[in-house]
Amino acid sequence: MHAWRLRATFNNGSVYTSPDVRRSDPGWGGERFIRPIRRLEFFLPTGHCVRLQGFEAYNFFVEASQALGGGPARIEAFFLCGRAGGRVVTYRVSEGRVEKQTHPDGQEWGGQPSSGWKPGVPGGRRSGVVAW
Helix, strand or coil: CCCCCEEEEECCCCEEECCCCCCCCCCCCCCCCCCCEEEEEEECCCCCEEEEECCCEEEEEEEEECCCCCCCCEEEEEEEEEEECCEEEEEEEECCEEEEEEEECCCCECCECCCCCEEECCCCCCEEEEEC
16 A cells, blocks of 8 residues: 555445645545445555454544744644544654543644544454554
């Protein structure tokens, strides 16, 4: 799989693969997935993959900043989130590092809620891992 792509595998086995999330809209925010997500994966240029599965809901968003003088926006981080049992597991990918954080639901981004949640397939063994 190519780096900087997001792949959602649905409960019926069908798959959605995004374009390169650094260069174009990954389709997450505007996409209406008609089936619950079984697994969400984000492929990194190191050959690693951030993989989430077994959550009630999933989210993906990009944190970006823009210089005060204008110019193009700069990507600061990518966030992959899984929500279950009132908690949100977040993997923040930034500057060559992957950081795992756990927050109460509604406090996953700087103590604030995030939008764009998509339904998942809860149950089974819940995991959030960095694999290769």
